Amino acid sequence: MSSENQRVSNSETDAFFVFADNNDTFIFADDNGGQASNDSVSQAVPNSPPATVAVWKILIVDDDVLVHRATILALEDCTFESKPLTFLHAHSGTEAKYLIQTHPDTALILLDVVMETDDAGLQVVQYIRTELHNHKVRIILRTGQPGEAPEASVILNYDINDYRLKTELTRQKLITVVISSLRSYGNILKIENQNSELTLALDHLQQTQAQLIQAEKMSSLGQMVAGVAHEINNPTNFIYGNLFHTETYMQGLLKLIKTYQEHYPTPVQAIQTTAESIDLPFLMEDLPKLFDSMRSGTERIKHIVESLRNFSRLDEAEIKPVDIHSGIESTLLILQHRLQANDKHPEIAVIKEYGQLPLVNCYVGALNQVFMNILSNAIDALKMGTSKWGITSETFSLPTIRIRTEIADVDRVLIRIADNGLGMSESTLKRIFNPFFTTKPVGSGTGLGLSISYSIVVEQHRGHLTCSSAPGKGTEFVIDIFI
Numbered sequence: 001m002s003s004e005n006q007r008v009s010n011s012e013t014d015a016f017f018v019f020a021d022n023n024d025t026f027i028f029a030d031d032n033g034g035q036a037s038n039d040s041v042s043q044a045v046p047n048s049p050p051a052t053v054a055v056w057k058i059l060i061v062d063d064d065v066l067v068h069r070a071t072i073l074a075l076e077d078c079t080f081e082s083k084p085l086t087f088l089h090a091h092s093g094t095e096a097k098y099l100i101q102t103h104p105d106t107a108l109i110l111l112d113v114v115m116e117t118d119d120a121g122l123q124v125v126q127y128i129r130t131e132l133h134n135h136k137v138r139i140i141l142r143t144g145q146p147g148e149a150p151e152a153s154v155i156l157n158y159d160i161n162d163y164r165l166k167t168e169l170t171r172q173k174l175i176t177v178v179i180s181s182l183r184s185y186g187n188i189l190k191i192e193n194q195n196s197e198l199t200l201a202l203d204h205l206q207q208t209q210a211q212l213i214q215a216e217k218m219s220s221l222g223q224m225v226a227g228v229a230h231e232i233n234n235p236t237n238f239i240y241g242n243l244f245h246t247e248t249y250m251q252g253l254l255k256l257i258k259t260y261q262e263h264y265p266t267p268v269q270a271i272q273t274t275a276e277s278i279d280l281p282f283l284m285e286d287l288p289k290l291f292d293s294m295r296s297g298t299e300r301i302k303h304i305v306e307s308l309r310n311f312s313r314l315d316e317a318e319i320k321p322v323d324i325h326s327g328i329e330s331t332l333l334i335l336q337h338r339l340q341a342n343d344k345h346p347e348i349a350v351i352k353e354y355g356q357l358p359l360v361n362c363y364v365g366a367l368n369q370v371f372m373n374i375l376s377n378a379i380d381a382l383k384m385g386t387s388k389w390g391i392t393s394e395t396f397s398l399p400t401i402r403i404r405t406e407i408a409d410v411d412r413v414l415i416r417i418a419d420n421g422l423g424m425s426e427s428t429l430k431r432i433f434n435p436f437f438t439t440k441p442v443g444s445g446t447g448l449g450l451s452i453s454y455s456i457v458v459e460q461h462r463g464h465l466t467c468s469s470a471p472g473k474g475t476e477f478v479i480d481i482f483i
């Protein structure tokens with residue numbers, strides 16, 4: 001650096017007259033009769049809420065030790081927002097780069113331009129902003145002479161916050177410039193804090209919104225299912241309950257007819273005609289079979305109703321031992337109509353490879369939601385097309401969902417749900433658990449299914465929910481929870 005215009009004396013009185021031009025006797029001295037004290041600085045700056053720093057770190061970069069000393073003398077007693085200033089010293093660009101890297105919380109750099117090279121200071125600016133991506137630290141260039149680094153082009157090309165000639169810096173001016181830089185650094189910190197608080201709040205809000213929407217969706221589905229189940233349940237019970245009595249009556253009547261036939265083998269003509277018209281022998285043989293099939297039909301309805309009720313237990317808040325397979329079965333039952341073939345799609349086969357599972361402690365309604373979300377996604381994917389089954393070793397050419405359950409490490413249960421749909425690209429796979437992420441057309445997907453499933457498995461059940469998928473290779477979700 002050029003020191004032609006400096007007069008840094010070793011004597012204490014002279015020490016304030018730094019960077020002074022010969023004609024300017026007040027340079028770097030107190031501008032207002034020695035009142036440029038810390039007090040005046042502190043008074044000028046009302047005590048605002050504490051920033052996130054305990055001290056203001058200032059890095060002085062200059063190859064002239066006298067500049068360091070003079071700067072310290074000028075600033076050492078200053079405080080800002082009741083926090084002291086502390087100084088780091090670099091005597092070259094290289095040293096400055098090292099210090100800023102190790103002290104990323106530096107608030108301000110007073111930076112010389114010409115040091116080991118003519119543009120060492122500018123290189124430091126470049127390094128800080130583009131390599132360290134530190135855009136918070138305030139940088140004041142202090143050049144020795146106007147010609148050293150042309151102000152206009154430096155301000156234009158480098159992200160610096162102020163440009164001062166050493167010759168123009170009086171003590172008061174230095175203090176002013178430093179304090180205003182610290183203030184803007186403090187403001188940046190506050191804005192950054194507020195930004196991250198806002199981002200957190202936004203994330204939280206999105207999560208809550210997602211949960212509310214999904215909860216609403218599932219609760220309406222659950223309520224509808226519960227309602228339908230209830231409505232079907234009552235008439236089914238009439239039928240099922242009366243079936244037993246009807247069958248007993250029917251057996252009695254058949255017995256009576258047989259007894260008549262034994263004792264009156266040749267009945268009167270009218271009875272014979274009626275018996276022929278109703279094909280009595282066939283009727284007597286077929287009637288018990290009809291009752292059998294009616295019984296099994298009503299039993300099936302009862303089973304379906306039970307499944308629907310099982311699925312709709314969404315509001316059951318407590319954790320209890322549950323048969324996982326019955327949850328999967330109920331969900332499949334609700335999705336049954338979507339698995340069947342129609343004029344656009346072939347039938348979707350479901351291969352079940354259920355292991356021997358004990359009852360698993362879980363929130364049954366919530367876990368059923370997870371099955372529902374994963375299975376509906378698999379159906380959606382299979383309706384788009386099928387691919388070679390690449391995620392698992394098997395290959396199925398028809399649209400297929402394979403559900404496999406097993407015990408892992410004694411205390412965990414794994415539920416694998418795989419499909420041979422078209423799979424996902426890497427970038428889709430990365431985002432599937434994000435709330436509102438969907439690749440489905442507007443109106444057909446909310447993008448909530450998997451984010452909710454994730455929070456149910458991971459947060460509510462302390463388990464893991466993972467997915468493997470690749471384009472053209474299908475998809476597999478694994479739910480991993482403790483027994």
Ligand SMILES: Nc1ncnc2c1ncn2[C@@H]1O[C@H](COP(=O)(O)OP(=O)(O)OP(=O)(O)O)[C@@H](O)[C@H]1O
Binds near residue numbers: 377421424439446447
């Ligand atoms: N089995 C799958 N195969 C291919 N892509 C899938 C599969 N499962 C999920 N995805 C992708 O993940 C995205 C997010 O799924 P998610 O269930 O969260 O939302 P969605 O199905 O789009 O909407 P909805 O809220 O109605 O469930 C889907 O849009 C889809 O791109």
Ligand SMILES: [Mg+2]
Binds near residue numbers: 373376377450
């Ligand atoms: Mg979905």
